[in-house]
Amino acid sequence: MTGQLPVISLKTFPQPQVIRETNASGSTVFVMIENASAVENVNDIAAVEGVDVVLVGSNDLAIELGIPGEFRHETFRRVLTRISEACKNHGKIMGLAGIYDQPDIHDWAIHKLGVRFLLCQQDSGLIAGGAAKCLAGVEDVENTSSSVSNKCVFDQDDRKVLVSENQLNELKRKAEEWDDMHGPAKKTPRPSGSSGFLGPSSTWAYSRHVMVMIRQYVNQETSPEVPLNIDGAAFNIELPRMIQAEAPINLESLPSLDYAIYLTNTVKFHIAQTYHIFDEIHFMRGLLSLYNDGPPPLSAENQMWYIQYFLVMALGKGLLTRGMSKAGSPGSEYFLRAMELFPDASGLYEDPMLSIEVCCGLALYLQSVDHRNSAYVYLGLGLRIALSQGLHRDIVGEFSDDNEVKRYRNAWWTLYILDRKFSSLMGAPSSVHDSDISVPVPGVVSESRKSNALDMHIKLSRLIAKVLNTVYGIDGRLDDSFPKNTLTILKELAALASEWSSYPDLKLDGQGPVSRVSATLNLCYHQV
Template sequence: MAGNTSKITKRSLNAYLEELEQKIARLQKNDREPIPLSPEYHEDRSPRSNGQNDAPELSQPSPMDEKDDSHLQQELEDPASSLTNPLSTGPPAFMSAENGRTFYLGTSSNWSFTRRVLSLTHEHIYQESLPTGALAFDGAIYDLGWGGLRTPNRADIPTVPSFDHAMYLINTVKFRCGQLYHLFDETEFMAGLHDFYSRPRSTTPGGLWYIHFLLMLAFGKGFVQHKMQGNKPPGGEFFIRALQLLPDISVLHQEPIESTEILCCIALFLQALDYRSSAHNYIGSAMRMAMAEGMHTQMPIEYLGEHTVQRCRKIWWTVYILDREMTSLMGLPQSISDSHVDALLPDFPGSMQRTAGINMHIKLSRIIAEISGTVYAIDGRLNRNFLLRTKSALASIARLADELHDTFPLHLDRTSSGVSRTAAYLHLLYHQCIVVATRPLLFCFLKIRFESPENCLDALSTSRNVRNLIQMCLESSQQMINILHCLQSEDLLETFLSFDLESIFVSTVALLMAPAIDSRWSYPAWLEKAYTIFEEIIESGNLIAKFRRSELQLLDELLSCFPQESSRCLSAPVSFPNMGNNNNISLQLASSFPPSTSAGNPLAHDMLSDPGLSLDDECGLTMGLTAAQIMAVADSIESIDSEWMSNAMIEHSIW
């Protein structure tokens, strides 16, 4: 342990080591009974009302287990190994909707994170569970008006638009998402379109092409139709008709290439309607169908032909990206390892920028998977490994920073040209990676603030490195708002697909939490910008944005009930294990946390005190942090910070 660790913690460690020695002695006597840890290490570290459970016990060794020695050695070396990330540890977290249906709160999910913060805050303020009647749950916002039956009423079959109208809708789809995702093969699809409109309208349409066509009409309507009819989604009638005609999966496998494209379209449309679980299932089916056809491999052009191979490459990387992003948004484990993927990038003759865009999109998707699998790993350790995993994730992000800025400059000042929609999307995804990787610290310190307001600022101010990580989270949140504000000024906000809404939702949650932890992290001007962006998305007919905004307003109201500058009388006393009657609690807490040890790094100092890094200066946000600056923060995370994190979790009774 570090030399500045408190004596209290050392006494706990000595007791723990003595217990391990007793276990070894008993094992040597062939005592096969499990030996429980002392009550001190079984203690519930967080209020029951917060849904947290006891830290998982260290597994009990058996004399017949060949791994006894290494396991006990691991316990001896890492006495904080029972500490875990509250967002991914122990028994899974669930929340029930008003109708009684229970939903799993995934670990890296933005949706789940907000509900955890809402629950934590509501339980602290009112000492009771959060009512869920006003919250939006999966698939509850839009009404598709379909019970799942394949046979429609004749009156429900939508009228196909004229050829000119259909061309307008399809071209809108190409412009709005064709640069990011491959949804159809233009040569084959347009040939089918001309063939369809050349036939007499009395001809009964059928086949996969027609289903594909209906899905494109649904997307087109979603992009252009802003007038709502109750809670029916725009384009819903075409989407439902496509699902009614969709064959069984065993039939889809007979035409796997177009079927995979269709499954991608269905998944993306459902994601736009907040049917996240269904979208995840459909993209999972697309992933397995693509793999069954070998699309994840280097498909031989000499055997399959140039056109087929290029089409399959476009399909594969669309499936890959959507699968990783949707899985992360669900907070679930990723489905495929990159070690099994060998596909090449598709060629876009005359458009190197499109190839570069897909390449960057893939890299960002891989970082998303890395964050989900490390920072949010099941039973993810919130001890020395947590900050080291955060450091690794930030290093991966930093490696993309300069490439992203050089290849896809944003031009947010708009002096030379307008904002590129593709560049904006990639930068938004990049900053989401930073926020998702660092926001567990926001959650931890919000909980510390609730449980021990008189000591939170003292504890936070003692580790500049950890504070800089939180500051980085907030800076990226403001970067996202800045990018979206520029898109808004050019009428380029995406109001149907979910990626702009996801960005503004993620960033606003972080900026609402921050001042409750430290009043210096208060940015009302940025929150005002965020709500104007919400307003525009809502005015464009997006019902999901309306519910998301109401949840954020609820969080804002709850947090405003908690004093920022002074202590409050808690309903129950805060427990500091082993503190006894020592009156100098703040001093002891401060002595267990490290000072910054990275002199010379650009961000080793307190970011709050540097006017050159003022986050209220919009011009200062044009470029964002460079690769060198991000790496400086990551490199500043050393073992002393890792021990600080372990001690903070113990001393503040996080869980």
């Protein structure tokens, strides 16, 4: 090809001069990367003097890698990233061929990989596309110029459109993605091979899906690794499978009194302001008796208190621990001792109120260490005990002790709030309907700061349940009432914000330190 070249203005020159000119300024040397061996040696290839462009033959390379046509596969993207780094290290141009009509991949290649030579289509594809447009134009002329009696009428279902295979595959991929996002709920595989359910309204499933999408469209080499843990993957807790031997409880195996009080106060500050997991008067009386009089022998009467004690110690230590530990979850040594003492169903009714508090604490601890399914089960156990004891009904008048009435109500509303939040997390329906509850909200009978916060927490939880029950359909699809229901939820959120402003101690006005309760409620509000 020594005649009519652009480098010599398409003119005729002696051949030696043409060769000399083209070698000096009119030649581009391409080296193609089309197999695994070339990828392994791409750094040495890019270092060769005289090579101008390192061109990836996408189709052949994908076939060699065992993923034909899967240009979005993680392995293929990782290989392209490696080739890009070699080109950048040696100042060579990276080229990409064989991927047509896929603008998202082209965008990633140009802006993330630095591709500067891109084959956007091949000649046969361009010719076929042009011919299809030409044929469509001729058919339109024929149809409009024919008489009414001779006019060709195509059945709408039989009309055919000619598109390239790559474009057809892209349309199929987008359709599959739409089905994945809006189709029925699917199972999530566990390491054991079994499946776990996540409903269409699950915030856990939603966050996993968002993180997967983000990692698909950003540079995976520079983005931080976010663990998409399935249930129980973050911390390994080997729960006892059978009733353990009743080993005596002695002070030598317990934290010191001052440290136990410190852990208790830690739980009071971080958790007890928003959730009721123990009654302070009952718990502190038992704590001081334990250290002053010595541990009493384990019995059915004190078994649940011991469990609550170990659970509070576990939560306190977990809240104080920073970072990950190879030894297990923070506070797991106390948590496991609590689980060793956990009774069967009949044992939970020795002291139903204490058992409800324990189940709430267990649920919070298990949720905090990434054991969501177990947390959901223990919360349900506490809820069933509460329902069987009538805690969802107004108990005013049944107890003469105001503190006991307050304890029952706080325990019930803690169950209610956690049930709404865990149901949202798991994508499961709420366990109790609001119409079945007659317990007054704390704000009705008290105007204290803690009661105001609990009142707002309950109203937010009711909105969460309303979202689950009205916005999402049974099969996860959006029906005709979706806009109306969403608008109703937004109006109720706005009304709640106005009511919120009447509680000065709960507002985030930026003029002073933020309380932990206010921060928790504001996060819950924006989650809704």
